[in-house]
Amino acid sequence: MKLTSKGRYAVMALVDLARFDTINPVSLRDISLRQGISLDYLEQIFSKLKKNQIVKSTRGTQGGYVLSKKPNEIKLTNIFNAVDEKVKTVQCKKESKKGCNGKATKCVTHNLWDELETHINSFFEKKSLEDLLKNNSERIN
Amino acid sequence: MKLTSKGRYAVMALVDLARFDTINPVSLRDISLRQGISLDYLEQIFSKLKKNQIVKSTRGTQGGYVLSKKPNEIKLTNIFNAVDEKVKTVQCKKESKKGCNGKATKCVTHNLWDELETHINSFFEKKSLEDLLKNNSERIN
DNA sequence: TACATACCTGACTAAAATGGTCAAGTTTAC
DNA sequence: GTAAACTTGACCATTTTAGTCAGGTATGTA
Ligand code: FES
Ligand code: FES
Numbered sequence: 001m002k003l004t005s006k007g008r009y010a011v012m013a014l015v016d017l018a019r020f021d022t023i024n025p026v027s028l029r030d031i032s033l034r035q036g037i038s039l040d041y042l043e044q045i046f047s048k049l050k051k052n053q054i055v056k057s058t059r060g061t062q063g064g065y066v067l068s069k070k071p072n073e074i075k076l077t078n079i080f081n082a083v084d085e086k087v088k089t090v091q092c093k094k095e096s097k098k099g100c101n102g103k104a105t106k107c108v109t110h111n112l113w114d115e116l117e118t119h120i121n122s123f124f125e126k127k128s129l130e131d132l133l134k135n136n137s138e139r140i141n
Numbered sequence: 142m143k144l145t146s147k148g149r150y151a152v153m154a155l156v157d158l159a160r161f162d163t164i165n166p167v168s169l170r171d172i173s174l175r176q177g178i179s180l181d182y183l184e185q186i187f188s189k190l191k192k193n194q195i196v197k198s199t200r201g202t203q204g205g206y207v208l209s210k211k212p213n214e215i216k217l218t219n220i221f222n223a224v225d226e227k228v229k230t231v232q233c234k235k236e237s238k239k240g241c242n243g244k245a246t247k248c249v250t251h252n253l254w255d256e257l258e259t260h261i262n263s264f265f266e267k268k269s270l271e272d273l274l275k276n277n278s279e280r281i282n
Numbered sequence: 283t284a285c286a287t288a289c290c291t292g293a294c295t296a297a298a299a300t301g302g303t304c305a306a307g308t309t310t311a312c
Numbered sequence: 313g314t315a316a317a318c319t320t321g322a323c324c325a326t327t328t329t330a331g332t333c334a335g336g337t338a339t340g341t342a
Contacts, residue, residue: 001261002229003142003254005301008241015249027317035249036242041302047319060310061316088143100149101177108156108176111276112268113144119264120142123257135252146330168288182331188290201339202287 007085009037010045014079015132017055018071025057025064045083052082072130080124087120089113148226150178151186155220156273158196159212166198166205186224193223212270221265228261230254 032039056068091100099106173180197209231254232241240247
């Protein structure tokens with residue numbers, strides 16, 4: 001079970017945005033340099049974040065991205081959904097009546113993985129960007 | 142973030158074992174048929190489970206595997222460690238002083254992922270094979 | 283003692299996912 | 313007009329996953 005770079009980078013970039021977008025839009029180039037993420041890869045990620053109305057963009061010189069909501073309104077769940085970083089623990093289709101073994105009943109571990117998924121998702125639903133900002137400034141002081 | 146088949150199969154197989162090993166050792170062939178898991182793949186998994194003293198084996202005709210501890214003494218943590226299904230959320234080496242960005246400080250999200258890892262692992266530490274047996278028989282009745 | 287059953291070991295591999303790069307734009311501030 | 317910055321889509325190398333395959337070795341039973 002591991003977290004992919006796409007999810008990790010999305011959150012890193014948005015924290016960066018939350019810290020620096022108060023005066024001017026922030027360019028991906030800046031984020032790329034500050035956070036050490038490939039510029040081209042960031043573009044893919046921000047394209048998805050924009051489609052999901054998590055960020056807004058301004059084109060042209062001095063352009064860049066800005067959060068489209070307040071940091072406390074952006075939960076990790078929203079971010080992860082936007083970039084398709086989903087938690088997948090069960091193998092079977094959840095709606096399907098068939099189990100992952102192809103039989104008519106769910107496998108012996110189905111309920112366990114389902115609980116696990118809920119457990120993990122509850123973490124993402126609790127945490128917002130604002131929590132991360134606090135956490136970060138605590139560490140600086 | 143997704144669970145791999147190796148971890149999933151290991152738990153499925155051990156639940157099967159816990160249900161059927163009370164009289165005779167259980168052959169991998171039986172598990173393979175009941176759970177719909179490739180026999181050759183099961184052998185790889187059980188090799189690791191054996192090295193980690195989670196199961197014991199008997200060779201020859203009528204041979205097979207038996208749990209080496211009571212179901213309530215086998216936690217998911219133990220199983221996952223045995224088959225190398227580890228939860229990995231941070232990108233950096235934890236001991237290292239360097240962050241995942243190569244800089245001297247930890248990245249802005251490091252603490253978050255570390256919390257997440259703890260959150261997930263606590264689930265695995267709580268759950269034992271016995272819990273799964275209960276859950277399963279509940280569903281049958 | 284033969285022989286079938288079942289464990290044991292290690293090498294190999296097809297397919298998918300990951301983590302990007304690259305190329306060719308369009309928009310807009312200055 | 314030109315450079316900065318967003319936009320789009322194709323492409324690709326590497327790694328991981330989820331196995332397969334080909335040999336073994338041990339042992340209960342007939
Ligand atoms: S995971 Fe849903 S049936 Fe096995
Ligand atoms: S995850 Fe540890 S420094 Fe980024």
